[in-house]
Amino acid sequence: MDDLAQLDEPELRDHAAALGEVGEPFEVREDLAQQALTNLGGLLAGVPGTDRLEVRDSGGGETDTHGPARLLESEALLDVSEEFGARFMVDDAHGIGVTGRGRGTAAHYGLTDRVDLIMSTFSKSLASLGGFVAGEEDVIGYIKHHARALIFSASPTPASTASALAALRIMEAEPERVDRVIAHGEYMRAGLRALGFNIGNSVTPIVPIVVGDDQATFAAWRMLFDSGVFVNPVISPAVSPGRQLLRTSYMSTHTTEQLDRVLDIVGQVGRRLGLI
Numbered sequence: 001m002d003d004l005a006q007l008d009e010p011e012l013r014d015h016a017a018a019l020g021e022v023g024e025p026f027e028v029r030e031d032l033a034q035q036a037l038t039n040l041g042g043l044l045a046g047v048p049g050t051d052r053l054e055v056r057d058s059g060g061g062e063t064d065t066h067g068p069a070r071l072l073e074s075e076a077l078l079d080v081s082e083e084f085g086a087r088f089m090v091d092d093a094h095g096i097g098v099t100g101r102g103r104g105t106a107a108h109y110g111l112t113d114r115v116d117l118i119m120s121t122f123s124k125s126l127a128s129l130g131g132f133v134a135g136e137e138d139v140i141g142y143i144k145h146h147a148r149a150l151i152f153s154a155s156p157t158p159a160s161t162a163s164a165l166a167a168l169r170i171m172e173a174e175p176e177r178v179d180r181v182i183a184h185g186e187y188m189r190a191g192l193r194a195l196g197f198n199i200g201n202s203v204t205p206i207v208p209i210v211v212g213d214d215q216a217t218f219a220a221w222r223m224l225f226d227s228g229v230f231v232n233p234v235i236s237p238a239v240s241p242g243r244q245l246l247r248t249s250y251m252s253t254h255t256t257e258q259l260d261r262v263l264d265i266v267g268q269v270g271r272r273l274g275l276i
């Protein structure tokens, strides 16, 4: 084995973004989530002489089961990675626009200079389509010429890049929007927990409701849709069987009345399906 990529969530395997960046020769270890922090050194030491890349999902992947613990672990994990010469990549899809006053998880911890690659999507806080990878120029050049997601693909459209840029400018000029969306996430987590839903340890305004079954997830999605609430159903293999969920996402422009209405409707659907 020449190279090793360690992903902290089984779900990351299915994120073409993550695998597309590292390419086929990398062996994917899915067991990092189960490894205690103290084991990471052993894991890295066990593969001497290989090029190692560690991929962390800052928001907690689809199920957010590790949320705050993972965020707190970041610096300690970086220390261990540096000690063993591994590269560190953060999938900040759930962090950009939220944590670190919108600048992301690495910025929140003052670790931006120590993280080798930060990737995120435009499809969440940046209200568009596409995404970015930030890192050293040579590495970005390599990605541009080798990443499956880029080869033979058209460039992002002017409309989607302009939208992402406009969202970024608004975020910089009106940071109160970031505060508001964080507050909305907290409000909904408290409300959903009080109703009795399993929402894992979600830490961002993308709050999962774990359903645990494909059919029940689709049924809940349909009932919510028919009642005027749009969520994203996430089923296996995007998540492991048993962790199927509804992904609920909040915007700074939602009103408290809207959030309360959502809680009311989600509560009714949850009771009808026996989720709560």
Ligand SMILES: Cc1ncc(COP(=O)(O)O)c(C=O)c1O
Residues within 6 Å of the ligand: 015, 017, 057, 059, 061, 062, 091, 093, 094, 121, 122, 123, 130, 131
């Ligand atoms: C953690 C994480 N990373 C990456 C992505 C990929 O984003 P996109 O669908 O814009 O490619 C997502 C999308 O939901 C995500 O949740």
